[in-house]
Amino acid sequence: MEKFFTPKSIAIIGASRDHHKVGFVILKNLRDAGYKGRIYPINPKAKILLNEKCYHSVLAVKEKIDMAVIAVPADITLKIVEECGKKNIQHIVMITAGFSEIGNQRAEEQLKKIITKYKIRLIGPNCLGLLNNYADIDTLFLPASRLVRPKNGKISFITQSGATGSTVLDLMAKENYGFSKFISYGNALDITETELIEYLGNDPHTEVICLYVESIKDGKKFLKVAQHVAKKKPIIALKGGTTKEGAKATLSHTASLAGSYEIYKGAFAQANIIQADTLEDMFNYAKILEKSIPPKGKRVQVITNGGGFGILATDYLSRMGLLIEEPSPETIRTLKKKCPKTYIIKNPIDLTGSAFAQDYDNALQAVMKDPKVDIILLIILYQTPQLDTNVVSSVIKYNKMHKKPIIVISMGGDFTQKYKNILERHQIPCFTYPNNAASAIKVLCDYYLK
Amino acid sequence: MEKFFTPKSIAIIGASRDHHKVGFVILKNLRDAGYKGRIYPINPKAKILLNEKCYHSVLAVKEKIDMAVIAVPADITLKIVEECGKKNIQHIVMITAGFSEIGNQRAEEQLKKIITKYKIRLIGPNCLGLLNNYADIDTLFLPASRLVRPKNGKISFITQSGATGSTVLDLMAKENYGFSKFISYGNALDITETELIEYLGNDPHTEVICLYVESIKDGKKFLKVAQHVAKKKPIIALKGGTTKEGAKATLSHTASLAGSYEIYKGAFAQANIIQADTLEDMFNYAKILEKSIPPKGKRVQVITNGGGFGILATDYLSRMGLLIEEPSPETIRTLKKKCPKTYIIKNPIDLTGSAFAQDYDNALQAVMKDPKVDIILLIILYQTPQLDTNVVSSVIKYNKMHKKPIIVISMGGDFTQKYKNILERHQIPCFTYPNNAASAIKVLCDYYLK
Numbered sequence: 001m002e003k004f005f006t007p008k009s010i011a012i013i014g015a016s017r018d019h020h021k022v023g024f025v026i027l028k029n030l031r032d033a034g035y036k037g038r039i040y041p042i043n044p045k046a047k048i049l050l051n052e053k054c055y056h057s058v059l060a061v062k063e064k065i066d067m068a069v070i071a072v073p074a075d076i077t078l079k080i081v082e083e084c085g086k087k088n089i090q091h092i093v094m095i096t097a098g099f100s101e102i103g104n105q106r107a108e109e110q111l112k113k114i115i116t117k118y119k120i121r122l123i124g125p126n127c128l129g130l131l132n133n134y135a136d137i138d139t140l141f142l143p144a145s146r147l148v149r150p151k152n153g154k155i156s157f158i159t160q161s162g163a164t165g166s167t168v169l170d171l172m173a174k175e176n177y178g179f180s181k182f183i184s185y186g187n188a189l190d191i192t193e194t195e196l197i198e199y200l201g202n203d204p205h206t207e208v209i210c211l212y213v214e215s216i217k218d219g220k221k222f223l224k225v226a227q228h229v230a231k232k233k234p235i236i237a238l239k240g241g242t243t244k245e246g247a248k249a250t251l252s253h254t255a256s257l258a259g260s261y262e263i264y265k266g267a268f269a270q271a272n273i274i275q276a277d278t279l280e281d282m283f284n285y286a287k288i289l290e291k292s293i294p295p296k297g298k299r300v301q302v303i304t305n306g307g308g309f310g311i312l313a314t315d316y317l318s319r320m321g322l323l324i325e326e327p328s329p330e331t332i333r334t335l336k337k338k339c340p341k342t343y344i345i346k347n348p349i350d351l352t353g354s355a356f357a358q359d360y361d362n363a364l365q366a367v368m369k370d371p372k373v374d375i376i377l378l379i380i381l382y383q384t385p386q387l388d389t390n391v392v393s394s395v396i397k398y399n400k401m402h403k404k405p406i407i408v409i410s411m412g413g414d415f416t417q418k419y420k421n422i423l424e425r426h427q428i429p430c431f432t433y434p435n436n437a438a439s440a441i442k443v444l445c446d447y448y449l450k
Numbered sequence: 451m452e453k454f455f456t457p458k459s460i461a462i463i464g465a466s467r468d469h470h471k472v473g474f475v476i477l478k479n480l481r482d483a484g485y486k487g488r489i490y491p492i493n494p495k496a497k498i499l500l501n502e503k504c505y506h507s508v509l510a511v512k513e514k515i516d517m518a519v520i521a522v523p524a525d526i527t528l529k530i531v532e533e534c535g536k537k538n539i540q541h542i543v544m545i546t547a548g549f550s551e552i553g554n555q556r557a558e559e560q561l562k563k564i565i566t567k568y569k570i571r572l573i574g575p576n577c578l579g580l581l582n583n584y585a586d587i588d589t590l591f592l593p594a595s596r597l598v599r600p601k602n603g604k605i606s607f608i609t610q611s612g613a614t615g616s617t618v619l620d621l622m623a624k625e626n627y628g629f630s631k632f633i634s635y636g637n638a639l640d641i642t643e644t645e646l647i648e649y650l651g652n653d654p655h656t657e658v659i660c661l662y663v664e665s666i667k668d669g670k671k672f673l674k675v676a677q678h679v680a681k682k683k684p685i686i687a688l689k690g691g692t693t694k695e696g697a698k699a700t701l702s703h704t705a706s707l708a709g710s711y712e713i714y715k716g717a718f719a720q721a722n723i724i725q726a727d728t729l730e731d732m733f734n735y736a737k738i739l740e741k742s743i744p745p746k747g748k749r750v751q752v753i754t755n756g757g758g759f760g761i762l763a764t765d766y767l768s769r770m771g772l773l774i775e776e777p778s779p780e781t782i783r784t785l786k787k788k789c790p791k792t793y794i795i796k797n798p799i800d801l802t803g804s805a806f807a808q809d810y811d812n813a814l815q816a817v818m819k820d821p822k823v824d825i826i827l828l829i830i831l832y833q834t835p836q837l838d839t840n841v842v843s844s845v846i847k848y849n850k851m852h853k854k855p856i857i858v859i860s861m862g863g864d865f866t867q868k869y870k871n872i873l874e875r876h877q878i879p880c881f882t883y884p885n886n887a888a889s890a891i892k893v894l895c896d897y898y899l900k
Contacts, residue, residue: 025835097802102792141803146865147833161758163803163831167861170833171882174863212758240758245774246765249757249798278885279762279861307699308611308662308690312729315696324695342552348699352547353591353613381613383597383620385475411617411729413624415596432621435728 007066014071015041022141033138067091074098085118094124127186128162153178154207180205201229211237214250226271288440291429294448297374302348304379305355310348316438357388457516464521465491472591483588517541524548535568544574577636578612603628604657630655651679664700676721738890741879744898747824749773752798754829755805760798766888807838
């Protein structure tokens, strides 16, 4: 399995000089990713591609090839895979579509036979393949100008749907998420979600595993592996085809029988998999689990400079079963001494639209040592004129103590976004909407407080 | 009421030369907004402010003053309002806080007495005041560098919480929403949500009314007015303080008794008010209601170039009670003739990652005239290399026919955002997440198909 993620040489079969062709984009992206191994473009009609010598077949290459990425028309794939077998290439990423997902079961069975014969491991067909930020591997046929790759980080993503996965990557890059590995495995002819989860479970660069699935091939094995891995790191799953109408569509998509959602729900719960109901939830859960330290309990103290936001946050936290208690008398006494009488020292602590950065610092200092507070939810609305943006330094300072999870909500335009980015670079999870922060905190508590 | 939104002259009482003071920011913002009326800065300690002659009191101004914005410390407000009364200023926006929301009921009662005596209408206290894009009125004390004002449009927003309202403005500006009027009315001592809804109901520049409330002063009157206005234009309400913990916090925020959420829910339903459960929902509902034409039925045809996205959209639409039916035999025949056999011509129509702009055009042409389709949900993932961005021209072209609502989902980074912006400028509602698009379509159907 490791060879898929750190191959020393890669053949790109179907490499092309046409900029709009998949084969061209893959070759270009892999080179632009800074891949340090050897690349062999394969195309019988070209001699040079992007300044690399081009071969008419893998059989014409003398050196050993660790992995082949195949992006040729469906009707010649069998011949191509046969050649890979003869060349002793044991790892194939098959981008090509046109197999069981369009009813072409026969081609898929023949493909299966060939890879079995040559002991080839295969990802796909009908997929995007791999991204490994830690080895500069990138087999995605999506131009970097259209799909920005996320920076290095600790989230890995396994996806049955290439489109879903790739747009997730793009948005995660925009939102400053850190990424480790991405695997789009399509029809799962050979390598399935189960093996991938097992691999990522042992991957030191992965701390959170996200999964988009439409169906699971071997339920029993999946359950066993997921249960084991979920003890080490959180697995977040989003299931496609949870309704009758959606399930019908999965059949034509990845040729998968979506199965009863109730059964999946039960299995996910049994394996301690965190279930996301939407892509947005998946993003939010991954963010808090990647960035936050474990909480010691579920008492949340809200600190805000916007009353309405504090109330909305309190509503959502409370609906999630999190606890909103008054801070300790000590905290109340300290802050009442330091704050003007218009501030409200309860839960939420409302520093009002007049708040200065120093007020946030005072409040944070008090609640950090308050034994009645487990988690701090900070609402910082940067729009008020008096709020010095030094407030971010305070938040970073207290977060570095690693004593209690600090989660921040800020809503607004570019000015707000700038400070949000700074906080997130310092491992502080930031949210735009109070309800999303509350759901994420709930997931954090559920995962760590059992 | 109209005078609040189109005053010919405004006094800013408490105007200041300190850039961090509320009085300075209000003066500056009003000037920068391009307000064409006369501005009178009032400050006993200054002679000139931002190149405008400054007066020590409104009584020193000879000309008539239509409206006063008051941003002075709480303890001198009564004297100031008395002066306004003597000067015959009949419209006051009271920014100053420190009244019933901090337990100072007595000051609020005295304030009430003075305005009654002089027949003054008052917005506030403890509020941000007004924004009217159509008359360049801006009394918000939030610097434009931190809070970008949205462009002209048809959404108006009434908010009891200034912070909630202002951050909504900021995010709406970033997301290209068009805005008409914004009113933050704080403690609602005189003018309440009911009068504001009535006013906006008759405002030709307002087509969608958004409302954030923690409590409603006169339930009976509110119900009557809202019922009447909701027949003309949609009202979307978000309620703060829907839980025991949240309701406790509203008391210290705007001195309001939040009341039982169940009663509010019932009243909103009775008045045909659309209930948003989160700020994000409010944004999404406002967007679709501002941009979309009414649908004729609830049969949604999904067209996608990403299978997984199509499935997720189908799941959410179906859960919302919207109908996913097969397109007519005519549509299927036409498209099967024009498309490669890898495309799936059902519902969703999956044009796959190989889709060209022309494929979208063909599909749109067919479903626009398909009698089995009421609403078109287009998923356009711009990340694939073959998809010419001319696809946006096609969407704009078919949307201009005003025959069926077209809603677009696109997820991704800056490249995607660029085309999303173009579509939204052409009145096509665009969403990032499939579930949000589905909820918005549900609201659109609920509002128009009764």
